[in-house]
Amino acid sequence: MLEKLVPRGSTYAADIDLLFDVITYLVGFWFILVFGFFLYCLFRFRRKAGVKAQYITGETHKQKMAIEVPHYLILGCDVVILIMTFFVWHKVKIDMPTPDEEVRIVAQQWAWSFYHAGQDGILGTEDDIATVNELHIKAGTQYKFHLEATDVMHSFSVPIFRLKQDAIPGRIIYGHFNALDTVIGEWDIQCAEMCGYMHGGMGARLFVETPEQHAEWIAANTPDHLKTASIAATTTQESKEDAKNG
């Protein structure tokens, strides 16, 4: 249902959508049934001349069953939702797949700062690429993110990933995503936690790129002296490995 409005862009987006669909259909079914019955009763037992209203205490077996049967059926639906939620929650929030890349995300009133690992692929080194309101990622790559907030609570929300994670001052919260190659392009990032006057203006852009596009972007944003060092390091490492392999 949701993918018709916003495409699915991450490996776990389909699981969130399935959960959303199950909840919508189950709750929708009971909503229509209950309100249909309610409207039917309003019409069927409307005021009529010469008919006195009954006072029902709900003590007979038939009357009790009329309450208990739907009650247990709804509880059964809740259990289904709960079990599904457990599995999806585990996949999205608890499991941490081995990352190929890492990115640091810092939220502040009212901007997002992203620290990309740069050419060496290691976060926290000199060649990290810092951007404001622009996150560049490679499709088909497992990312681990480090989410921080400098002032108040924010929430890192990426609709195509079906990802929403609160950022809390003083804490580093870890999470993960893996973008599908079906969503190469530019997408929205938004703050989903009321964070002050310009909360509504705290948007950023997500660039999902092919490995080639991403490599080009990294090369274009790496200063020359670091580029050379990085290439030199790679070359040295490769020659060492070659020597080791004979």
Add this chain to the structure above:
Amino acid sequence: MKLKTTSRSSIVLKLAFCASLFLVATVSSQADERGKQLYKNCIACHGAEAEGNKAFKAPALAALSEKYLVAQLTKYKEGHRGMDVRDVAGLQMAPMTQTLSGPEDIAAVAKYIASLESTPKEATLDGDPEKGKTAYATCAACHGADAAGNDLLNSPSLLHQYDWYTLAQLKNFKEGIRGTHPSDITGSQMRPMAMLLADEQAMKDIVAYIQTLSN
């Protein structure tokens, strides 16, 4: 007869002149009202009289010229200022320009701010104004001996500004947080000037001297 025609055309001209004056006055008044209205979005941080607020790292704006305000608001809006990850206050200011829909709004709000009265600010830093006076000679070329700024050189007034803000901006210029965007021409002019200052104490000395000019 000729005299009458001349008299009539003269009256028509006068009426047209009065009408255009009225029109200009009405449009100008609407712009002033618009500026005042738009400024309500700024009050939370900069204060009702544009006096600034240290708690929000918000500078005083009332002493700044209309031209300088327009230039800075435009830079923020176009991403030429306040887009460095180290510029916490700038990052906060940049999205605020989204409340201004275009050049007309920027002009209106700048005009309103420039019309407000500014007041001197108390010194909070431990700079030496005597040492600062000597170093300020370089700054005087653009900002003026009285630090009142010069719109022709795009240099802002430094008077009636908080010393912590002026110091923060000098540091930003020196560290390349401000004035490094390729489209920030005036910022890139200021940056090498800030780089002439050896250390933080030199900056504090200059700022202390500027404070004496404000008083």
